[in-house]
Amino acid sequence: MRIIITEHAHKRLRDFRQDKITTTDIICAARGIPGRIPTATRFRGFFAKSGRMFDIVAKDIENGRLVITIIGK
Template structure:
């Protein structure tokens, strides 16, 4: 499945709260979510390789899975 990370989510990765979360962490998290996501939904409790816990907001669109934002813990 193709994972698309929005510009907003890319910008959020530069914040202190999301530091040490990589694009690969986000892509892996988005691919772990089973089924179809017709509306933007928050998914909680993913672990980055650095050990940081984060949530993502994602939605399925015709060209793949869109990651709208990333929320670090």
């Protein structure tokens, strides 16, 4: 499945709260969500390789899975 990360999500990765969360971590988390996501939904409890916990907001579109934002813990 193709994972599309919005510009907003890329911008959030530069914030201190999302420090040490990489694009690879986001792609692995988004691919790990089973099923279809028809509306924007928050998924909680993912861990980056650095050990940092984060949530993602994602939804499925025609081209793949759209990651709208990332929320670091």
